[in-house]
Amino acid sequence: xxxxxxxxLFHHPIADHSFAADRQTLxxxxxxxxxxxxxxxxKFELKDELTGHDKTVTGVDIAPNxxxxxxxxxxxxxxxxEPSPEGWKPTLVLLRINRAATCVRWAPSxxxxxxxxxARLVPVCYFEEEDNWWVSKHIKKPIRSTVxxxxxxxxxxxxxxxxxxxxxxxxxxxxxxxxxxxxxSAWGERLPFNTVCGEFLNNTAGWVHSVxxxxxxxxxxxxxxxxxxxxxxxxxxxxxxRAVVSVSTQVxxxxxxxxxxxxxxxxxxxxCEAYRLQGSEQGWQLAGSLESKGRPGVQDxxxxxxxxxxxQMDLKGKVTDDTKLKTVHQNTVxxxxxFEESGSGVTKISSSGVxxxxxxxxx
Amino acid sequence: MATLNWRTINIDALDPDSPANxxxxxxxxxxxxxxxxxxxxxxxxIRQLLRSGDNEGALQGALENVPYGADEKGKEVxxxxxxxxxxxxxxxxxSPILSRIYSAPGGTEALxxxxxxxxxxxxxxxASSTTRNITPQxxxxxxxxxxxxxxxxxxxxxxxxxxxxxxxEIAGPGSIVRVMTDRRTV
Numbered sequence: 355x356x357x358x359x360x361x362x363l364f365h366h367p368i369a370d371h372s373f374a375a376d377r378q379t380l381x382x383x384x385x386x387x388x389x390x391x392x393x394x395x396x397k398f399e400l401k402d403e404l405t406g407h408d409k410t411v412t413g414v415d416i417a418p419n420x421x422x423x424x425x426x427x428x429x430x431x432x433x434x435x436e437p438s439p440e441g442w443k444p445t446l447v448l449l450r451i452n453r454a455a456t457c458v459r460w461a462p463s464x465x466x467x468x469x470x471x472x473a474r475l476v477p478v479c480y481f482e483e484e485d486n487w488w489v490s491k492h493i494k495k496p497i498r499s500t501v502x503x504x505x506x507x508x509x510x511x512x513x514x515x516x517x518x519x520x521x522x523x524x525x526x527x528x529x530x531x532x533x534x535x536x537x538x539s540a541w542g543e544r545l546p547f548n549t550v551c552g553e554f555l556n557n558t559a560g561w562v563h564s565v566x567x568x569x570x571x572x573x574x575x576x577x578x579x580x581x582x583x584x585x586x587x588x589x590x591x592x593x594x595x596r597a598v599v600s601v602s603t604q605v606x607x608x609x610x611x612x613x614x615x616x617x618x619x620x621x622x623x624x625x626c627e628a629y630r631l632q633g634s635e636q637g638w639q640l641a642g643s644l645e646s647k648g649r650p651g652v653q654d655x656x657x658x659x660x661x662x663x664x665x666q667m668d669l670k671g672k673v674t675d676d677t678k679l680k681t682v683h684q685n686t687v688x689x690x691x692x693f694e695e696s697g698s699g700v701t702k703i704s705s706s707g708v709x710x711x712x713x714x715x716x717x
Numbered sequence: 718m719a720t721l722n723w724r725t726i727n728i729d730a731l732d733p734d735s736p737a738n739x740x741x742x743x744x745x746x747x748x749x750x751x752x753x754x755x756x757x758x759x760x761x762x763i764r765q766l767l768r769s770g771d772n773e774g775a776l777q778g779a780l781e782n783v784p785y786g787a788d789e790k791g792k793e794v795x796x797x798x799x800x801x802x803x804x805x806x807x808x809x810x811x812s813p814i815l816s817r818i819y820s821a822p823g824g825t826e827a828l829x830x831x832x833x834x835x836x837x838x839x840x841x842x843x844a845s846s847t848t849r850n851i852t853p854q855x856x857x858x859x860x861x862x863x864x865x866x867x868x869x870x871x872x873x874x875x876x877x878x879x880x881x882x883x884x885x886e887i888a889g890p891g892s893i894v895r896v897m898t899d900r901r902t903v
Contacts, residue, residue: 474734498739519744520900557826559746560898580898581891602825604889 357646358682359714361398363391369411370457370689371706375418377693380712383411388425388435398712406433406444413458415467424467426455432469432479434488447488449477457503463510465532470501476515478527493525493548503564507571511536511545514574516562522576522584524552540572540588551591556584556600563623564610569699575619577608583621587635597635605629605640610690614717615699620644622687622705626679628715644715645681685709745900748785756784756791760798772806773814780818780827785901792903796841799834804876811883819887828888829895833903835884836896838877 369383380391380398387405391398407427414425423435423442432447432455449455453472460467466480469490474497477490499519506513513527526545528536541551552574560580567574574586581603589596606624613619619638622628628644666673678684685708693714694702706712729737759782766775779799784791806814818824818831884892 498744555746557746558895558899558901559744560895560900578898580895582895602829602891602895604891606890607894 356716358644358716359396360682361391361712361714362710363389363398363712364710366710367685367708368688368706368710368712370414371704371712372414372416372423372691373693373704374416374421379416381414381416381423382706382712383414383425385410386427387411388414388423402442404433404435404442404444407431409454412454412456413469415458415460417460417464420464422460422464424458424460426458426469428454430455430471432458432467432477445488447479447490449479449490450492451475451477453500456501459504459506461506461510461527462508463533465510466527466529468504468506468513468515468527470504470515472500474499474501476501476504476513476525476527478513478529480529480532491527491529491547493527495548496550496553497523499561502562503576505565505567507541507567508569509536509539509571512539512541512551512567512571514565514567514576516565516576516578518561520555520559520561520578522554522562522565522574522586523550524574524588525550538591540590542591552586552588552595554584554586554595554598556580556582558582560607563607564621566611566613566619568613568616570616573616575611575613577611577621577623579607581605581607583608583611583619583631583638585619585633585638599633599635599638601631601633601638601640603629603640609686609688610705612690612692612700612703614692614703618699620690620700620703620717622683622690624686625681626683626685626687626707627681628687628690628703628705630717644717682713683707683709683711748901750786751784751791753787753791753794756787756794759784760794763798763802767802767805772802772810773817776802776806776814776831777818777821777827780830781823783830783901783903785903796834796837796903799831800838800873800877803835803838803880804873808879811880812886815883815887825888825892828884829892829899830903831880832884832888832892832896833899835877835881837903839874839881 366384371382373380378393382389386407387403390402392401407429409427409429411425411427416423426432430451432449433444435442435444451471451473455469455471457470469477476493479488479490482489497517499517501515501517503516511528511533513525516522524541526549528545528547556578558580560578562576562578565576577583582600584600586595587597608621609623611619611621617634619631620628630641631638632641663673687705687707690703690705692700693704702716704714729735763775763778784795818827
């Protein structure tokens with residue numbers, strides 16, 4: 355297994371990160387702006403800075419095909435940035451929310467995007483050609499609290515939303531004229547806008563940090579603040595799910611998760627490292643960490659000279675410096691995303707966290 | 718109209734979309750109501766197990782039948798039962814018992830429940846010990862009493878702390894997070 359590729363960009367938390375389709379451009383949310391990094395050799399160099407938001411940027415997503423960047427912020431706005439010869443051209447999207455926007459994701463069709471917000475609703479935004487204008491339509495019911503995570507189903511109609519009221523919901527965001535009528539699936543057959551296709555609560559009703567559909571879209575996973583990961587397998591419209599599998603882990607809660615295949619999920623969070631979870635409808639379990647023991651550059655026990663040892667004792671009152679974690683990330687991992695995929699599933703993932711690092715892991 | 722103080726109007730009550738008007742029960746997992754009498758009879762059964770020397774069975778029984786739906790009184794009764802069991806188990810038996818419970822089906826859930834009772838017990842002992850032990854002494858050494866006395870808050874706390882230590886070794890920090898997150902309180 356190749357060692358992880360670590361890029362320490364700056365000493366600020368990274369709320370969200372996104373790679374362009376060619377994986378040469380990296381966008382990270384840094385305080386009130388979005389930094390664009392360009393790969394040069396083995397490093398990423400700061401190339402551009404997108405400014406416009408006047409509060410902390412909470413979400414950034416690059417559409418793989420069109421290259422458009424959507425960002426959202428605590429200032430309650432979203433921008434769509436389009437490349438043009440004079441640089442990046444922002445278009446303001448009026449979300450019509452009265453609380454902060456928390457996360458944003460393009461639909462796989464790239465014709466619309468969904469924003470999570472503290473206003474207990476999910477604006478679904480699409481471009482209206484006639485008015486040359488991004489319009490937002492609200493999914494309101496039955497969300498009771500801040501939406502912390504959104505994730506799209508591969509059909510670009512179903513949307514999963516995780517909320518601090520402890521529920522993970524599957525909702526329809528079907529917009530006439532934008533979406534093609536979706537194929538009937540286990541989640542539902544007729545899907546007008548704001549149809550609730552499923553509402554799931556785990557045992558403790560802890561608030562949800564992250565949601566994700568499996569690659570086929572036929573299962574939903576969500577991670578909550580009670581250190582559990584729950585996977586839901588629906589049986590059909592209006593029916594109770596076929597299986598709801600919940601794993602209570604020994605580690606601290608997961609902040610983000612990504613399906614690497616139908617039977618494997620990678621999740622990371624407050625433990626500062628990524629874990630592999632494997633299973634199926636019959637049950638899921640924690641299969642181990644992505645961190646490999648004995649990775650070079652971490653447990654480097656340098657041979658200390660006696661003079662140095664006493665110097666350290668004198669200065670700090672101890673010989674070894676134990677302020678460094680043994681993990682690659684030195685603080686909470688906020689976001690993990692798929693970085694490289696092959697026919698069988700995801701082969702590389704990228705993670706970013708509060709420590710200002712972006713790390714690319716080979717699975 | 719002019720005398721109406723607009724700032725004191727509770728606008729949340731007038732807004733049907735306001736979170737103040739939610740039915741909060743929809744946010745918590747459903748729990749079946751349990752009467753205090755049921756909790757008491759369960760406590761009796763568990764004490765019987767305890768008397769016959771089956772500490773582990775008693776602990777398991779107490780952790781599997783958690784009265785989430787009971788009122789304050791019932792919860793207090795069950796807390797007293799669990800604390801009694803915890804105090805009757807010797808320190809050297811703690812880890813083996815915990816690992817056996819953990820490996821049984823539904824084990825993580827049982828250990829989460831135990832963690833809840835440990836925290837609740839800690840809250841209780843400190844509350845009762847402060848009321849009991851704060852004697853008006855000018856020296857400020859009033860706490861020495863409870864530690865030296867070998868009974869009361871200090872003793873109970875040291876038992877709970879050693880349980881806590883052993884439990885975290887097996888169930889990890891995840892179970893502490895679950896205690897803080899869980900809407901089903903004991």
